[in-house]
Amino acid sequence: MKISTDDKKINELLSRGVENIYPKKEFLEARLKDGKPLTLYVGYDPTAPTLHIGNGITLLKLQQFQELGHKVIFLVGDFTGMIGDPTDKLAARQQLTPEQVSQNCALYKKQASAILNFSGDNPALVKFNGEWWGKMSAADLLNVATHITQQRLMERDMFQKRLAESKPIYAHELLYPLLQGYDSVAMEVDGEVGGNDQTFNMLVGRDLMKQFKGKEKFVLTLKLLVDDSGVKMGKTEGNMVAFSDTPEDMFGKVMRWSDGMIRGGFELCTRADVPSEKFIQAEPMKFKKMLAYEITKTFLGEEAAEQGEKNFASVIQNKERPPVEDIPEHKLLASDSSIISVLLYSGLCSSRTEARRLLSQDGVRVNDVVADQYTILKPGDIIQKGKRFFVKTI
Numbered sequence: 001m002k003i004s005t006d007d008k009k010i011n012e013l014l015s016r017g018v019e020n021i022y023p024k025k026e027f028l029e030a031r032l033k034d035g036k037p038l039t040l041y042v043g044y045d046p047t048a049p050t051l052h053i054g055n056g057i058t059l060l061k062l063q064q065f066q067e068l069g070h071k072v073i074f075l076v077g078d079f080t081g082m083i084g085d086p087t088d089k090l091a092a093r094q095q096l097t098p099e100q101v102s103q104n105c106a107l108y109k110k111q112a113s114a115i116l117n118f119s120g121d122n123p124a125l126v127k128f129n130g131e132w133w134g135k136m137s138a139a140d141l142l143n144v145a146t147h148i149t150q151q152r153l154m155e156r157d158m159f160q161k162r163l164a165e166s167k168p169i170y171a172h173e174l175l176y177p178l179l180q181g182y183d184s185v186a187m188e189v190d191g192e193v194g195g196n197d198q199t200f201n202m203l204v205g206r207d208l209m210k211q212f213k214g215k216e217k218f219v220l221t222l223k224l225l226v227d228d229s230g231v232k233m234g235k236t237e238g239n240m241v242a243f244s245d246t247p248e249d250m251f252g253k254v255m256r257w258s259d260g261m262i263r264g265g266f267e268l269c270t271r272a273d274v275p276s277e278k279f280i281q282a283e284p285m286k287f288k289k290m291l292a293y294e295i296t297k298t299f300l301g302e303e304a305a306e307q308g309e310k311n312f313a314s315v316i317q318n319k320e321r322p323p324v325e326d327i328p329e330h331k332l333l334a335s336d337s338s339i340i341s342v343l344l345y346s347g348l349c350s351s352r353t354e355a356r357r358l359l360s361q362d363g364v365r366v367n368d369v370v371a372d373q374y375t376i377l378k379p380g381d382i383i384q385k386g387k388r389f390f391v392k393t394i
Helices: 007-015 025-033 053-067 098-104 108-112 138-145 157-164 171-187 196-213 247-255 259-269 277-282 284-300 302-317 339-345 352-360
Strands: 018-022 039-044 071-076 125-128 191-195 218-222 364-366 382-385 389-393
Touching (some): 018 196, 025 218, 053 218, 071 108, 071 171, 171 196, 247 302, 284 302, 339 352, 339 364
Parallel strands (some): 039 191, 071 125
Antiparallel strands (some): 382 389
């Protein structure tokens, strides 16, 4: 595929959502304008069974490189995922089994294909770092470890905080940046893209590329999508917008974002024009709806965006019940048709305790009538939790 050196596209790539570029912006700009293909990657540890909007931010940046004709790699950290990235963690992660890792990443390529092209003249590649780490011996690991010092690894702020709080730092956590960094060497890439919380790990890879290959590797770090308190959006933080969400859920989750997240959402999570803060402050609801539509369209498709928008307008704004044919179904058990059991097993509530609490607060309706814990259900009943969650019994 011919490499594009279009100034406008390159400027957009180098600026939109970008926090930092190492060694410097001019270095990468020159590489992009010389017309030669670059190979770069983003790593995704399979610590959950779905990609989320934080992953989507890096996928959109990879898409920009791919559209210019460069070779992009979607790297699944099946080996590093079993260890767990200590980034921003004040305690060690729970280690995953190979089976859990395999299950978690089963849908990743299909989900990423909403953004990246895995076919055609310039297909994105999928690689697994278990391909090289799984074959390396203890002697090989020790050889790699000779290229970094303990002092360098201990520069990480979360390790410093743990030391100050007398919390343990395990050896495998110290080795994680080394393992991630060596991925760059194994694939002989020109660069790496990631969130700014991954800067340390990516710069370790840059150091290793110089030592093993005598080659400069660029690192492009992206801003994180954070709420008004500075907490990032992601699976660990419990505020994740997932690729596996229904259109209604994805649209609705974005609509619950604070007004202060609108402009960042446009910049990081879409390819749409970014509105000025002045216009957003004047009409925040209008622009939040636009953002919810664009995000849902980006990750789930235009039809899904229209579906999410329609549901929000009818169920949330107009407080209408969605069409019966669109309501998820739950099969009643002949032996148990109590409201508490149905709330639990339909997924409307995560526990019997939550179900009882909602019922005591008049938070559940059956056929538009407030239910209590003694309500018995029959096929055809419509159960409503709060304003926007419905289940139909069959």
